[in-house]
Amino acid sequence: PVTDGSRELHSLCAQLEFLLQFDLKEKRSFFGQRKDYWDFLCQGLARCRQEHEGIHFVTSLDKLKTPVGRGRAFLRYCLVHQQLAESLQLCLLDPESLCEWYYARSPFLSPKQRAEILGSLYELDCVTFHLTL
Secondary structure, three states, rough: OEOOHHHHHHHHHHHHHHHHHOOOOEEEEEOOEEOOOOHHHHHHHHHOOOOOHHHHHHHHOOOOOHHHHHHHHHHHHHHHHHOHHHHHHHHHHOHHHHHHEEOOOOHHHOOHHHHHHHHHHHHHHOEEEEEOO
16 A cells, blocks of 8 residues: 555545646635646536535544645545545536636646546546545
C-alpha cells in the first residue's frame, strides 16, 4: 500500500494539483477570497445533486482554512476511498462549467486529453492508499 511517506504519493499529488490548477481562471468569492480547484470540485459535485462524502468530510475539518488545503485533503480522501476518477469525471461532465472555470489550454477542455487523464486515474482505483486524513 501507498503511505504518507511515499515519494510517489507526493509526486502524484503535486501532478494532480498542477493539472487542476493549470489554466484555471482567476475567480473571487463575494468576500474577495481567491477561488481554487476546491471550489470547482465543490460546484461540479453539487451539480450532480448528490452530497459527496469527501466534500462533507473536508468541510468538517476545522483546521483547514484555505481552498488549496481543502483541495489537497479532498484529493487524499478520494485516493483512500478509490473515488478520485469518478469524482473528477462528474465535475468534468458539463462543458459550460469547464469553460467557466478554465481557459482554452486546460487539458480538461480537450476530450482526448480528458479521457487520457481519467483513464489513468481509474487505474489508481486498484492501488491501496493508507493515508492520514
